[in-house]
Amino acid sequence: MISVDNIAVEFSGQVLFSDVAFVINENDKIALMGKNGAGKSTMMKIIAGEQKPTRGRINAPKDAVIAYLPQHLLTEDDCTVFEETMKAFRGYFSMKTELEALNQQLSTRTDYDSEDYMKIIEKASDLGEKFYSMEEVNYDKEVEKALLGLGFKRTDFTRQTSEFSGGWRMRIELAKILLQKPDLILLDEPTNHIDIESVIWLEDFLINKAKAVVVISHDRAFVDNITNRTIEVTMGKIYDYKANYSHYLQLREDRRQHQLKAFKEQQKFIAEQERFVERFKGTYSKTNQVSSVERMLEKLEIIEVDEVDNSSLKLRFPPSRRSGDYPVIAKGLTKSYGDHVVFKDANMSIERGQKVSFVGRNGEGKSTMIKAIMGEIEFEGECGLGHNAEVGYFAQNQASxxxxxxxxxxxxxxxxxxxxxxxxxxILGRFMFSGEDIDKKVSVLSGGEKTRLAMVKLLLEPVNVLILDEPTNHLDIKSKDILKEALKEFDGTLILVSHDRDFLTGLSEKVFEFKEKRVIEHFETIDDFLARNRIENLKQIDLMA
Known part of the structure; x- marks a missing residue:
């Protein structure tokens, strides 16, 4: 059991939260929720020991292992993927090396009656008892299973970590955390850089093999599937629900309605007391009563109503010209980089008004196909845009x-x-730009802020073909809901690449799967594909176990 005891955090006189207390039990799976800036990541850093609170403390058993995956990593590039992942067992191998050194001393020293010799015996005994009580594990096999589950290929194991993008390095760090089998896993936006199959693998691991988990995520399906408890950080306080995210939303709305009712009743009471004071102030016979009411009003604690965004902003794409019948066509399309074939003889025809999804593991060619459609790369075969196609394109590097x-x-x-x-x-406010933010230069924005701004800009441009490559990575749940509703009502053609299953649900009627150098057309909704794909992936996980 790990406890958060009366934590408070203040910055330059501003209170982020105060006197926050809760307990993390052995098998709790907790979603840490709240609007941006509420203090979720700060809370997680404090639990991880990465940041000190202004007041309060974290209490944990002495031997408790707490593993933390931040949003952004600083990684070293001095070894292979397999070697870096094997560092998860650094403690075990360090203990083994130390025990071997102690035993070596015991076998070579002859001062059997000395105090030093007895200390070595005692230390070797204590360390040996701990070491030999540890479960015998095939560490190479465990590393292999974790890396394969998170989307790496065996050929990646011997590649230098420096060859991989930040997202793939995040997966290496995630594999190390999972392999440590910690008492508590802290995950800050873990699904931003992994594909659907890897998210499914991660879910299965966290549900069936992990102990306690605390996660911050804007992936609604992910948090709903893995969590059984939701802690909301809001207005400097927390609210603790024994419920997953979807159920928590209902309970939160019930709580807010009760708050609102109590607030209105309190305001009515205050108004009545103020009228009494105003009426009888200066009346000699009522002096004591008036003074008593005034003191009571001064001490009265005003009921707070939780912040909520009640704006009914709805975005629609502006009208554009009608495109041809087939705005996107590919025939016999092959793309290679040297000896590496991304896909071969791919055929694709997307009709006007169709909404389709590109799915598949990272590296199978989804983004490459989009670049071919946009004419950004060379290829063999035919591929391009049809008559009157006016394209709105959101690339993964759109922010730049x-x-x-x-x-x-x-x-x-x-x-x-x-x-x-x-x-x-x-509109900017709904995408987390408010107050002075709107006057900031783009040059000073963070990567996430630039991504959100690029999305707002795209939503306002008149297009009849939308191509979105991982558009939701830096959007919160409300912003994703706004975007999703706009896409549902978009009457043009949509090509969507995303690993966010909740966002994908209900958005496309055809699926193109990128797998093993092929592009496979599935005449089914994304919902049907994901349901079938999840079953198949769980079977693969069972085989790997």
């Missing part, structure tokens, strides 16, 4: 294409047309 000299407001204002211009501040 924004004009750094414009402000946030100017970036959106230059593409907004008509009545929508009167709603720019509201």
């Amino acid at each position: 294409l924004l004009d750094p000299d414009l402000t946030v407001f100017q970036t959106v204002d230059e593409v907004a047309k008509g009545d929508i211009r009167t709603q720019i501040k509201n």
Whole structure:
């Protein structure tokens, strides 16, 4: 059991949260929720020991292992993927080396009656008891299973970690954490850089093999599937629910309605007392009563109502010209990089108005196909856009294409047309830009802020073909809901690459699966494909176990 005891955090006189207390039990699977800036990541860093609170402390058993996966990692590049992952067992191998050194001393020293010799015996005995009580494990096999489950190929095992992107390095760190079998796993946005199959593998691991877990995630399906408890950080306090995310939303709304009712009753009571004071102030016979009421009002603690975004902002893509019958076509498409074949003889025809999903493990060619459609790379065969296709393209590097000299407001204002211009501040607010944020230059924004801004800009441009490559990585759940509703009502053609299953659900009627150098067309909804795919993947997981 790990306890958070009356934690408080203050920055420059501003209180982030105060007197927060809760207990993490052995098998709790907790979703840490709250709006951006509420203090979720700060809370997680404090539990991990990465940051000190202003007041309070974390209490944990002396031998408890707490493993923390932050959103951003600083990794070294001095070994292979397999060697780096094997560092998960560094403690075991360090203990083994130390025990061997102690035994070596015992076998070579002859001062059997000395105090030093007795200390070595005692230390070797204590360490040996701990070492030999540990479960015997085939460490190579465990590393292999973890890496394969998280999407690596065996040929990747001997590659240097420096050859991999930040997302893949995140997977290496995640594999190390899972292999340590910690008492508590802390995960801050773990699904941002892994594909659907790897998310399914991670879910299975956390549900069936992990002990306690605390996760921050904007992936609703992920948190619903793995958690049995939700802790909401809001207005400097926490609310603890024995429920997963979807059930928590219902309970939170019930709580807010009770707060609202109590607040209204309190305001009515205050108004009545103030009228009494106003009426009888200066009346000699009521002096004591008036003073008593005034003191009571001064001490009265005003009921707070939880923050909630009640705006009913709804975004629609502006109208554009009608495209041809087949705005996207590929015939006999082959793409290779040297000897490496990404896909071969791919055929694809997407009709006007169709919404399709590209799915498959990372590295199987989804983004490569999009680049071929957009004419950004060379290839063999035919591929391109059809008649009157006006494309809105959100690439994974879309943030880097924004004009750094414009402000946030100017970036959106230059593409907004008509009545929508009167709603720019509201739109930006729903995508987490408020107050002074809208006057910031793009050049000073973080990577996540630039990604969100690029998404807002895309939502306001008139297009009839939308191509979105991992658009949700830096969007919170509310922003994703806004985007999803806009896409549902979009009457053009949609190509969507995403590993967020909740976001994908209900969005496409056809699936193109990228697998083993092929592009396989599935005439089924993304919901049906994911349901079938999950079953098949769980079977594969069982075989790997």
